[in-house]
Amino acid sequence: MRALCWEGVDKLAVRDVPEPRIRAEGDIVVKVRASSVCGSDLHLINGYLPAMREGDILGHEFMGEVVETGPAVQRLKVGDRVVVGSVVACGGCWYCRTEQYSLCDNSNPQPVIPEKLWGHSPAGILGYSHAAGGYSGSHAEYIRVPFGDVGAFRVPDGVPDDSVVFASDAMPTGWMAADFCNLSGGEVVAVWGAGGVGQMAARSAQLLGAERVIVIDRLPERLGAAADRLGVETVNYAETDVLEALREMTGGRGPDACIEAVGMESHDVGPIYAYDKAKQSARLASDRPTSVRQAIMACRKGGTVSIVGVYGGLVDKFPLGAAMNKALTLRMGQMHAQRYIPMLLDRLAAGEIDPGYLATHPMSLEEGARGYEMFEKKQDGCLRTVLHPQLN
Ligand SMILES: NC(=O)c1ccc[n+]([C@@H]2O[C@H](COP(=O)([O-])OP(=O)(O)OC[C@H]3O[C@@H](n4cnc5c(N)ncnc54)[C@H](O)[C@@H]3O)[C@@H](O)[C@H]2O)c1
Ligand SMILES: [Zn+2]
Ligand SMILES: [Zn+2]
Incomplete structure (x- = not known):
């Protein structure tokens, strides 16, 4: 599949990479329909959060369609249109049970860097470097989402992709x-x-x-x-x-x-x-x-x-x-995505919040590097570039 990868400080490129597969029983695989840039990505691209490796797939604010579910997944089924919180959380540890999802104890399999830097490791974050779990991100045709039942939410019919995508992160x-x-x-x-x-x-x-x-x-x-x-x-x-x-x-x-x-x-x-x-x-x-x-x-x-x-x-x-x-x-703190997303989807459906105007620059995934440049340099009034793999 195609994916937008980090190739070094301030260097991005679309590459062919292996498709993700179910690796744990709670995983789901999502076919990405919309994946937005975020200010946090700029800190990674510019090397200020220095735990990126060449070839890492960026992107953590996204929505799409469930195409595969692990054997333990109960809430979701293939074909569901979902938005996924950028923070990875297990749903079962003390932090998750007290709704402090971005502090999950079980979702960063590589806690060494944050433990050294900060004393303890917070949760993993999708597409957010090897300090945050080393997970592949969403600027790709497909993404593996660990703990799918906890992190992915079915979205209301009638709310467009380029609006509901922001329920993931912003x-x-x-x-x-x-x-x-x-x-x-x-x-x-x-x-x-x-x-x-x-x-x-x-x-x-x-x-x-x-x-x-x-x-x-x-x-x-x-x-x-x-x-x-x-x-x-x-x-x-x-x-x-x-x-x-x-x-x-x-x-x-x-x-x-x-x-x-x-x-x-x-x-x-x-x-x-x-x-x-x-x-x-x-x-x-x-x-x-x-x-x-x-x-x-x-x-x-x-x-x-x-x-x-x-x-x-x-x-x-x-x-x-x-x-x-x-x-x-x-x-x-990093946000507790799973605490707020269901309530925010209700408010989106009711029209109380309408974030669609943030998606100033919809583009294909192939145009990702240019999309980031526009976002970083704030060119052409770019508030957020939203990448669409199906436009390739
Ligand atoms: N806590 C979380 O969970 C979480 C989640 C998403 C993003 N973030 C962070 O939130 C921040 C903003 O994200 P974004 O996507 O809106 O980024 P962005 O780059 O689109 O926006 C940042 C804005 O800050 C403005 N700015 C720069 N210096 C300023 C100053 N001195 N005073 C006032 N404004 C100034 C810039 O002009 C820009 O418009 C980033 O640091 C991002 O990493 C945090
Ligand atoms: Zn973000
Ligand atoms: Zn947890």
């Missing part, structure tokens, strides 16, 4: 980010990053009761999409001092909750950005935390900072003093 991540803010109604929530994850976090915050949502980015087309589609307020950090703007917009108080949906390749303007980039290039710090710093500084006293942007290691100039003295609650 939607549950955005929802978790807003869920972490413990909203009770009437709050002001600021969201850093207007990518797919930030857009879905903003919509989720509205549905969970936020009175005002303010989205921060520098890309006018992304800020425009957030304003038009969701009716949020926006701040362009390349034109405005973000901290000053947020103080002004909230009468000096600061947002009640700040969601960070940018991650380790955070961009900025001014000398501190050059300093962060230099430290990251020299491997003196692994991540650039610009937006985390801002979120902590902006947040009102006693508020919540919710981080879903991915960070891999060590950061410089983390304002722990501000977080401590303002009594902030800091919450973060």
